[in-house]
Amino acid sequence: MDALSDRVIRMAGPPEHMVLGLERMRAAMQELGIPERLPMPVIMVGGTNGKGSTVACLEIFYRQAGYRVAAYTSPHIWAFNERLRLDGLPAPARAWADALDAIATLAGSIALTYFEITTLAAVKILCAAQVDLAILEVGLGGRLDAVNAFTPDCSIITTVDLDHQVWLGTDRLSIGREKAGIFRPDVPALYGDGENPCATVLESAAHKQVPLYILGRDFDFDVQTRRWQGFGQELPMPVPLWAVAAQWHNLALALAAVRVLQKKLPVPDAALSHWQLRAVLPGRAxxxxxxxxxxxxxxxxxxxxxxxxxxxxxxxxxxxxxxxxxxxxxxxxxxxxxxxxxxxxxxxxxxxxxxxxxxxxxxxxxxxxxxxxxxxxxxxxxxxxxxxxxxxxxxxxxxxxxxxxxxxxxxxxxxxxxxxxxx
Known part of the structure; x- marks a missing residue:
């Protein structure tokens, strides 16, 4: 365990006393002066599997278009500071330490969890860095996850399947309902379970009046021709040639998100179909x-x-x-x-x-x-x-x-x- 991770563990309240909820996050954000609506566009990425891959593809597209991009993911593999990337590189340990210093002042009044502390610190860092886009990966579930305290400009649910049942529910419908908690009224959302969409995700989108775009219905990727299609457009996709079909689905989700946010963050076709940067996906197939x-x-x-x-x-x-x-x-x-x-x-x-x-x-x-x-x-x-x-x-x-x-x-x-x- 590295020093940063150890420090967050020592700062966090006892895990056995914690319950899911956004009350602590919102109270801490108010004390720290962190708004729910961040000063840059936010893409929120949730789901059971494929979140990290989708985030990595989004990073590539927007960085190739010349934007400064922050990507917050979890968990880390080797070092704690991997959890936040600024322009493709882990945020410096010094930046993490400074952000944790500021959050430490709340330790006596708000019993924050490990993930809540980490999320607050990451957002403080990316705001100080004045990035053009923040990509925030949901850690667990959606509705009550710390990341969901912020307001997205686009929400993505990659897939819904069984995991974390103790926290999210014992069946796919319950888990889908929790995942769909990242939806906001009138905020576009993308969903990747094209062949077997979860009914509660669809119901939540309809109830909240969310413009929902689904893989296989509104956009798709043809592995044979290596072309993405959606929203009346078609684009060729070059390498990386991932062997797992699910990775192509994640790529399709990321590209659809770029298209949905085209007016807020314009990206030329060349930045999408001609990759100059390398996607960082260690440990994924x-x-x-x-x-x-x-x-x-x-x-x-x-x-x-x-x-x-x-x-x-x-x-x-x-x-x-x-x-x-x-x-x-x-x-x-x-x-x-x-x-x-x-x-x-x-x-x-x-x-x-x-x-x-x-x-x-x-x-x-x-x-x-x-x-x-x-x-x-x-x-x-x-x-x-x-x-x-x-x-x-x-x-x-x-x-x-x-x-x-x-x-x-x-x-x-x-x-x-x-x-x-x-x-």
């Missing part, structure tokens, strides 16, 4: 060969819920060679529902325990779940690097090492492997 061309492939994904791992299974389905999976997860996730999606593709499972959070699932529990699901070969590992080194001596260049299940596992891989190989 990345296929690497960090040990050289004649070594096994390493596939890395932070996927940790059923929908995300189902998409990952689609990527693996068409690949040859043996697949050894290294997995570690948090105990509050749907572990059986997540792991079952890879049973037919994984030959050997290597289970680990995450050591940097009390929320970690025990390796023995992961192993029991896999055996109950029908997995035949389950092995225990003591650490990620040790398992990887052992597999390197056993597997060929046609085989795969899959590392997935949590941000807390992926952060144990060397940072330069993932960042240098981002599309």
């Amino acid at each position: 990345q296929e690497l060969r960090p040990w050289g061309p004649n070594t096994p492939r390493l596939i890395v994904d932070v996927a940790h819920n059923p929908q995300a791992v189902e998409q990952l299974a689609g990527l693996l389905a068409g690949q040859k060679g043996r697949c050894h999976a290294i997995v570690a997860m948090l105990a509050d996730k749907d572990i059986p529902g997540t792991l079952k999606n890879l049973l037919e593709r994984v030959e050997v499972w290597h289970v680990l325990e995450i050591t940097d959070t009390p929320r970690a699932a025990r390796a023995a529990h992961l192993a029991d779940c896999l055996r109950e699901l029908g997995a035949e070969r389950v092995e225990f590992g003591t650490n990620l690097q040790g398992v990887v080194q052992t597999l390197l001596s056993q597997l060929s260049a046609d085989d795969m090492i899959l590392c997935f299940g949590s941000f807390h596992l992926v952060n144990q891989l060397p940072r330069h492997w993932l960042e240098e190989s981002s599309p």
Whole structure:
């Protein structure tokens, strides 16, 4: 844990005493002089999966058009200051420290959560930086998430599926209702579940009189022709050529948001169809060969819920060679529902325990779940690097090492492997 993250933990109120709600955020914003309507346009990005990818695409489009862009995301992988990017780079640690100093004055009167403190600090930093656009990723849910204390100019819901059920509800309809809490009357919104839209998202949009644009109905991306279509327009899309179809959907959402906000933040077609900058997407369905061309492939994904791992299974389905999976997860996730999606593709499972959070699932529990699901070969590992080194001596260049299940596992891989190989 780095110093900034440790400081926020010490500043936050006891997590067991916290309940979801915006009262603390609004009280803190008033004390700090932070308005709900920020001085720059705001794109709010919520959903179960695909938020980080959508944010990264938005960053590319607007930065290529010459705008100064702030992108607030969570969680971080390696360092706390990754949570806010200013023009593609993590906000300086000094800026974070100064913002936390200002928020510390509230510690005695408002018991803020870790995420609330982080969100307030990030907004103070991006306001001081006088960016042209703020892209704010919703941390959990939507309606009662700290980010939702701010007023968006465009709202995006990527997908709705099961995750964080303890907080958001046990079924997709309940979760969709919470996600749709980021909608505002007369503020345009985009939704990415084109094939199976959640009824409560559609109902919320209609009730609030939200102009809602849906993937597959109002805009879409043709993977075969690599062309985006929507709002009576059509644009070619070049690299990055992501292997997972969901990433193309996220790209389509981002481009649709640009079109919706065209009058507020004009972006020329060239900034959309000719990419000069690189999207930073570490840990999202990345296929690497960090040990050289004649070594096994390493596939890395932070996927940790059923929908995300189902998409990952689609990527693996068409690949040859043996697949050894290294997995570690948090105990509050749907572990059986997540792991079952890879049973037919994984030959050997290597289970680990995450050591940097009390929320970690025990390796023995992961192993029991896999055996109950029908997995035949389950092995225990003591650490990620040790398992990887052992597999390197056993597997060929046609085989795969899959590392997935949590941000807390992926952060144990060397940072330069993932960042240098981002599309």
